[in-house]
Amino acid sequence: MALVEIRDVRKSFGQVEVLKGVSLDVKEGEIVTIIGRSGSGKSTLLRCINALETIDSGSITVEGQAVSAGMANLRQFRQRVGIVFQAFNLFPHLTVEKNITLAPLLTKKIGKAQARPLALDVLGRVGLADKIDAWPERLSGGQQQRVAIARCLAMAPHLMLFDEVTSALDPELVGEVLKVMEDMARQGMTMVLVTHEMGFARNVANKIVFMHQGKVWEEGPPAELFANPRTPELRSFINSVK
Amino acid sequence: MRSFGFIDLLSFVHALQWTVVLVLVALAFGGPLALLLATTRTSRFAPLRWLAAGLIQLIQGVPLLGLLFFFYFGMPVFLGIEVPALVAVGMAYTLYTAGFLGDIWRGGIEAVKPAQWEAGACLGLTTWQQFRHIIGPQALRMSLPPTVGFLVQLIKGTSLASIVGFVELARAGQVVSAATFQPLLAYGIVAAIYFALCLPLTLWSRTLEARLNGAR
Numbered sequence: 001m002a003l004v005e006i007r008d009v010r011k012s013f014g015q016v017e018v019l020k021g022v023s024l025d026v027k028e029g030e031i032v033t034i035i036g037r038s039g040s041g042k043s044t045l046l047r048c049i050n051a052l053e054t055i056d057s058g059s060i061t062v063e064g065q066a067v068s069a070g071m072a073n074l075r076q077f078r079q080r081v082g083i084v085f086q087a088f089n090l091f092p093h094l095t096v097e098k099n100i101t102l103a104p105l106l107t108k109k110i111g112k113a114q115a116r117p118l119a120l121d122v123l124g125r126v127g128l129a130d131k132i133d134a135w136p137e138r139l140s141g142g143q144q145q146r147v148a149i150a151r152c153l154a155m156a157p158h159l160m161l162f163d164e165v166t167s168a169l170d171p172e173l174v175g176e177v178l179k180v181m182e183d184m185a186r187q188g189m190t191m192v193l194v195t196h197e198m199g200f201a202r203n204v205a206n207k208i209v210f211m212h213q214g215k216v217w218e219e220g221p222p223a224e225l226f227a228n229p230r231t232p233e234l235r236s237f238i239n240s241v242k
Numbered sequence: 243m244r245s246f247g248f249i250d251l252l253s254f255v256h257a258l259q260w261t262v263v264l265v266l267v268a269l270a271f272g273g274p275l276a277l278l279l280a281t282t283r284t285s286r287f288a289p290l291r292w293l294a295a296g297l298i299q300l301i302q303g304v305p306l307l308g309l310l311f312f313f314y315f316g317m318p319v320f321l322g323i324e325v326p327a328l329v330a331v332g333m334a335y336t337l338y339t340a341g342f343l344g345d346i347w348r349g350g351i352e353a354v355k356p357a358q359w360e361a362g363a364c365l366g367l368t369t370w371q372q373f374r375h376i377i378g379p380q381a382l383r384m385s386l387p388p389t390v391g392f393l394v395q396l397i398k399g400t401s402l403a404s405i406v407g408f409v410e411l412a413r414a415g416q417v418v419s420a421a422t423f424q425p426l427l428a429y430g431i432v433a434a435i436y437f438a439l440c441l442p443l444t445l446w447s448r449t450l451e452a453r454l455n456g457a458r
Contacts, residue, residue: 050364077367089361093379102375155365204339 001064003028003159003190004049009058011044018044020214021058026159026192026207031185033201034194036211037188042194045211046161049192062159079107082152086168088144090136090151096123097132100151108155122150126180127148142173144206146180153184157232158185162193198241202226210234246427250418257414258435264410265393267332272339279344280375284351294344301341302398306402309334314406331403338399342392350385355399390447394440401436403425411435 004026011019018041026032036043048060051069060067062081071077091099100122101115110118116132122130126146130208136144145165152160162181166174178200185191186203195201201208201222208225210218212233218225229235283294301309313330317323325333356378362372401412409417415432419425 052364075366075368077366078364083364085357085361087357089357091354091358091361091376091380093383103362103367106371106375107366151365200440 002026003030003063004192005059005061006045006049007059009045009060011041011048011053012056018214019048019055022211022214022216023058023107024209024216024219026190028190029188030190030207031205032190032192032207032209033205034192034209034211035196035198035233035237036217040211041214041233042211043163046083046163046192049159049161050078050083052083054150079155080158081161082155082157082159083163084145084148084152084165086164088136088141088148088168090144092136094136095132096128096134096136096139098156099136099147103151104154118154119150122153123147125153125183126150127176137170139221140173141169143177145169145177149177149180150195159190159192162195164189164194164196166195166197185188196241198226198238210237212237244422246418246422250422250428251431253274253414253418254411254435255408255430257411260408260410261321261397261400261439263328264331264335264403264408265397267328268339268396268400269337269393271332271336272343275336275340276343276347279340280347280351283344283348298345298348300368301337301391302345303445306334306338306399307405309338310402310406316407325357327408331406331408335396335400335403339396342395343389346388346392347381347385349388350381350383353384354380387451390450394443397439398436399445 002025004024006022006024009019009022010017020041020043022045024032024045034045036042044053048055049062049067051067051071051074054069062077065071065077067077091102093104097116097119100119101110104110104118105112105115119132121130123132126149128143128146128150129140131143131147136147139147149165165181166177169177174197178197181191181193181200182204193200193205203222205222207219208222209216209228210225210233212231217230218231218234225234226238229238279294279298282290283298285291285294304312310331313334314327317325317330358376358380359372362376363369367375370402400410403410404413404416411432415428419428422428
């Protein structure tokens with residue numbers, strides 16, 4: 001059974017139908033990259049996976065559990081599914097350490113003594129152990145995004161979602177964030193990404209999903225998909241982002 | 243007629259206690275009520291939001307004097323309830339505080355980006371935990387200067403209680419002025435006391451603001 005099973009999901013915002021029957025599987029340990037033009041429904045689909053958006057019809061199951069905003073154990077579910085946003089969304093009034101340990105302290109009931117080692121551990125994995133006492137606003141965008149990733153890692157998620165996490169970064173800072181994500185991929189983390197980084201999609205992902213007009217237009221292994229796009233839409237998209 | 247003396251200063255000090263008591267009562271009861279209004283005003287449940295908005299509008303729309311008259315003179319007439327002056331006046335200031343602080347804090351809560359709630363929710367925090375640890379502290383920081391500003395308003399506003407005969411600082415000023423025929427001196431001293439009370443607050447708010455800004 002796939003870790004994430006998305007079946008015929010539809011979602012509208014007012015009159016606009018953003019997802020028009022999307023189906024998709026994500027297997028454990030898989031890196032799935034969702035690409036497509038703005039407005040194709042990529043981010044909405046991602047946000048549906050951890051119930052930040054409520055789907056109108058269809059179903060999403062994660063680890064066999066049906067996902068919806070009204071699900072009984074939504075909070076426990078979200079502890080297992082990390083999401084990283086384009087705008088980082090760090091807590092500006094807390095230090096890096098507190099940003100990371102707030103949720104584990106409150107939800108996992110870890111002791112105060114375990115909090116700092118935990119923060120150091122996850123910060124080490126994103127190469128920022130020396131910034132543990134820093135304030136978010138003192139960090140560069142790339143560092144802030146790595147802290148946001150570390151904050152998710154501290155919850156020991158089974159699945160991580162990345163919503164255009166490098167789009168708000170200066171070009172020279174993109175690499176450091178992508179490198180962290182590559183490391184995570186190598187360690188076997190299941191990841192679903194919405195991204196415009198075609199290099200990352202090509203080299204790291206196991207599966208590319210091309211979305212167009214609210215549907216999965218094409219999907220497959222990156223080498224195959226990039227070399228032989230079957231539809232004119234994907235062909236023109238690949239040409240436009242080259 | 244007698245001349246202004248030490249006894250008059252003592253009466254000011256005595257009356258000042260009641261000014262302070264009024265402010266403390268208003269804060270002790272109005273503060274929690276303000277928090278309740280601020281949170282319901284920003285609640286996801288629309289009828290609650292409307293209720294809180296209506297209450298805030300009502301309190302802010304009625305002059306403080308009107309509130310005082312209602313609770314001091316109106317309650318016995320309309321509701322048939324006789325309460326001690328401190329209770330009646332205290333209720334008026336409690337509502338006044340709730341209405342204004344509630345609105346100030348609502349502004350603070352709304353000034354925190356919605357994405358901050360979302361980030362908390364995505365980490366599996368309850369709505370209360372999100373408010374308590376993420377939204378509240380940021381809202382408090384933004385609300386601090388206007389909150390202290392309101393506190394200064396409140397302290398000065400307690401002088402209105404003198405109109406219904408509650409003996410606080412301003413009322414003591416009236417009494418001394420009438421007894422000594424030295425209104426300039428009496429009211430001058432009263433004004434100086436109000437100023438001395440409010441100035442440290444204003445300064446405190448500035449240092450607090452600076453410290454909180456430094457800490458982010």
